[in-house]
Amino acid sequence: MFDRPPSGEEAVVIHILNAAHDATEALREIAALAKTAQARVLETVIVKVAKPTPKFFLGTGKVAEIGAHILQHGVRLALVNCSLSPSQQRNLERAWQCRVVDRVGLILDIFASRAESYEGKLQVELAQLNYMATRLVRGWTHLERQKGGIGLRGPGETQLETDRRLLRARIVMLNRRLEKVRQQRDQTAKARARSRLPVIALVGYTNAGKSSLFNVLTKSAAYVADQLFATLDPSLRRLWLAIGCEVILVDTVGFIQDLPHSLVDAFRATLEETRQANVLLHIIDAANPAHLEQYRQVRAVLAQIDADHLPVIEVYNKVDLLPDQSACIELAEGCVARVYCSASTGLGLDLLKQQLFRFVTELPGNHTPGAPNEQLSSDVAA
Numbered sequence: 217m218f219d220r221p222p223s224g225e226e227a228v229v230i231h232i233l234n235a236a237h238d239a240t241e242a243l244r245e246i247a248a249l250a251k252t253a254q255a256r257v258l259e260t261v262i263v264k265v266a267k268p269t270p271k272f273f274l275g276t277g278k279v280a281e282i283g284a285h286i287l288q289h290g291v292r293l294a295l296v297n298c299s300l301s302p303s304q305q306r307n308l309e310r311a312w313q314c315r316v317v318d319r320v321g322l323i324l325d326i327f328a329s330r331a332e333s334y335e336g337k338l339q340v341e342l343a344q345l346n347y348m349a350t351r352l353v354r355g356w357t358h359l360e361r362q363k364g365g366i367g368l369r370g371p372g373e374t375q376l377e378t379d380r381r382l383l384r385a386r387i388v389m390l391n392r393r394l395e396k397v398r399q400q401r402d403q404t405a406k407a408r409a410r411s412r413l414p415v416i417a418l419v420g421y422t423n424a425g426k427s428s429l430f431n432v433l434t435k436s437a438a439y440v441a442d443q444l445f446a447t448l449d450p451s452l453r454r455l456w457l458a459i460g461c462e463v464i465l466v467d468t469v470g471f472i473q474d475l476p477h478s479l480v481d482a483f484r485a486t487l488e489e490t491r492q493a494n495v496l497l498h499i500i501d502a503a504n505p506a507h508l509e510q511y512r513q514v515r516a517v518l519a520q521i522d523a524d525h526l527p528v529i530e531v532y533n534k535v536d537l538l539p540d541q542s543a544c545i546e547l548a549e550g551c552v553a554r555v556y557c558s559a560s561t562g563l564g565l566d567l568l569k570q571q572l573f574r575f576v577t578e579l580p581g582n583h584t585p586g587a588p589n590e591q592l593s594s595d596v597a598a
């Protein structure tokens with residue numbers, strides 16, 4: 217029986233070199249994830265793995281070398297920037313005598329701290345339980361292997377078997393609750409469809425400036441922070457583009473490279489807001505050197521949720537951080553599907569509204585105007 221070691225706030229990051237991703241951007245991203253999870257990174261160890269091993273994922277020599285670093289710094293947390301199997305995670309924890317969290321577990325932890333709505337909390341808990349289902353180990357030394365003893369003999373379940381049974385029951389209950397939430401969300405979507413108002417969804421890589429742009433366009437006060445996954449729950453507002461032309465703007469959760477499938481499945485109801493949109497605004501961080509790779513990652517997730525067929529306006533945000541801003545605006549003139557702007561300075565926002573108006577007026581149906589910037593509730597009560 218394996219007793220899981222306690223965790224801590226100080227951590228060592230083990231970054232696995234991946235030929236599929238830019239090394240500099242991947243390092244920056246894992247550092248941002250660790251910071252968002254409020255971990256203090258004392259050292260980052262870069263490891264090149266030609267072929268993952270079944271036992272540790274890493275080679276035994278590298279495991280011993282990293283173990284020396286962990287012992288030297290006295291940390292109780294190791295963040296591994298890849299997805300580990302349950303056995304690999306347990307073997308590394310035994311070898312390093314500290315808590316080991318892989319990339320999926322780290323993202324799940326961040327999501328758990330960000331979810332605020334009833335639906336968001338259900339989705340995060342479901343993703344966490346599915347992740348934990350194959351990773352149940354004894355975390356409390358006072359628990360015995362087997363229930364029972366003289367006068368205390370029970371059904372013969374071990375503690376882990378009891379945990380697994382309770383976990384399966386909780387997953388079934390969460391799926392039932394989420395199904396009710398999905399039905400209520402479908403009813404809300406049908407009501408919006410009857411109003412004949414076009415729906416425009418903001419999608420993009422996390423921390424690309426979606427919420428900032430959403431606030432500027434709708435004069436709202438959605439939470440904004442320079443961190444990954446600052447907001448998880450979708451926000452909906454009415455937006456006037458011109459007299460008699462009104463749309464619904466939706467701010468959705470940001471994407472990230474290698475987004476865990478469990479999260480995509482758990483947040484499928486929320487991502488339905490993206491699928492049901494008439495137009496997608498793909499927000500791209502123009503100042504990020506890796507924006508092309510981020511663009512591909514977002515398109516991959518859109519394909520995963522069957523939303524890659526929708527019309528898209530590419531919005532290159534944060535051009536105020538580029539050395540030559542005028543060139544970006546000139547390149548955008550006359551380009552129907554691409555706009556360069558800055559949510560912080562307002563540069564290019566008029567052009568963005570013009571392109572939105574052009575898309576909306578070409579959509580079939582009449583659109584009835586309403587009160588500007590009226591908040592539409594996206595939270596579903598329990």
